[in-house]
Amino acid sequence: MNTKFTKPKGFGEILDHTFSLTKDHFKNFFIIFLIFMAPIFLIEAIIQLASGTSFFRETGQGSNWFEQMLSSFEQSGTFDSSSLTSDLALILTGLVSFFLYPVAEGAILFALNHIRKDEQYTVGQVIKQAFGRYWPMLGSSILFGLIAFGIAIIPLILVGVAGGVTAAFIHPVVGVLIGILFFLGAALGIGLLLTRWSFYFGSVVLDQISPGLSRSWRLSKKQTWKLFGLYIVFYMIISAVSFAVEMSFGLLLGGSVLLSIIRNIITLFTTMFFSVGYGVMYLDLKLRHDADDLKELIDDYNTPIHS
Numbered sequence: 001m002n003t004k005f006t007k008p009k010g011f012g013e014i015l016d017h018t019f020s021l022t023k024d025h026f027k028n029f030f031i032i033f034l035i036f037m038a039p040i041f042l043i044e045a046i047i048q049l050a051s052g053t054s055f056f057r058e059t060g061q062g063s064n065w066f067e068q069m070l071s072s073f074e075q076s077g078t079f080d081s082s083s084l085t086s087d088l089a090l091i092l093t094g095l096v097s098f099f100l101y102p103v104a105e106g107a108i109l110f111a112l113n114h115i116r117k118d119e120q121y122t123v124g125q126v127i128k129q130a131f132g133r134y135w136p137m138l139g140s141s142i143l144f145g146l147i148a149f150g151i152a153i154i155p156l157i158l159v160g161v162a163g164g165v166t167a168a169f170i171h172p173v174v175g176v177l178i179g180i181l182f183f184l185g186a187a188l189g190i191g192l193l194l195t196r197w198s199f200y201f202g203s204v205v206l207d208q209i210s211p212g213l214s215r216s217w218r219l220s221k222k223q224t225w226k227l228f229g230l231y232i233v234f235y236m237i238i239s240a241v242s243f244a245v246e247m248s249f250g251l252l253l254g255g256s257v258l259l260s261i262i263r264n265i266i267t268l269f270t271t272m273f274f275s276v277g278y279g280v281m282y283l284d285l286k287l288r289h290d291a292d293d294l295k296e297l298i299d300d301y302n303t304p305i306h307s
Contacts, residue, residue: 005116009284011226015233018277025115029108031123033272036104040096041264047092048257055257102137102201105275106130109205112279133205140204140211147213148194155186195228196220202282219285227281234277238270 004017022029049055107123107130114121130137196217203212203219220227245266253259 002116002118008288014280018280022273022276028123029272032107033104033268036100037268040093044093045257053257103130106137106205108275109279136204136210140200143211152190192224195224199282219289234274
């Protein structure tokens, strides 16, 4: 058993373990995601080239180089909404990503589980294991998505109604402020609630429990705020890296195909990093939960039975 997986971790320890695992097993993790994400990137690049986008540099409108690059940068990574080809590209890449990403994430979880047990593994082995859980993963992900959409849309409607009523009967400024407060409160509540359910995927993959929502709820008990904070930190890291790359290459390359390729490669890295972090969080929750169960069994065993 890998000793780094044998004790519960704090906030910083989870981040540190995520970075070290990503660094130490970068090659295997990268290959896993490359296998599943490269076809999506290739489809997008081909469609962009077919629609007339320049490979090396795509300039926009403007009287000088800087204005042209800035205009192109603002439009970079987007397709012309009036183009049927572009719309089909967005739909196609989105669908392919939806059906392939769960396998990549599942393979990462299986790889982390082998690392936890100090077992040797191959990329092909963990991918095969992930495909063995494909339909439960896909079905549970669809269910989670529907639940997330449902609990997100209802509060937004209530916020809009509350703000509108307040603005109509009291004062527009008060209505806006109340709407903002309701929105922030609803966003926090939704975030915490989805955090409690978000570890369904690890349950489906490693524990073979579908759809895994109830187990996720039990695992995340008393850990919700920490997990929610970790999600925020991961999001901030990923956003900062993506923004830095966008600013570094965007003004030079404009909305070219090459910029899209670079952006996609960075997305691959950041998605891989988040997937490893998610796996570390899940295995930590699993360790805590299993330890609590064992403790309860020991307490029950040591408790005398009164006749």
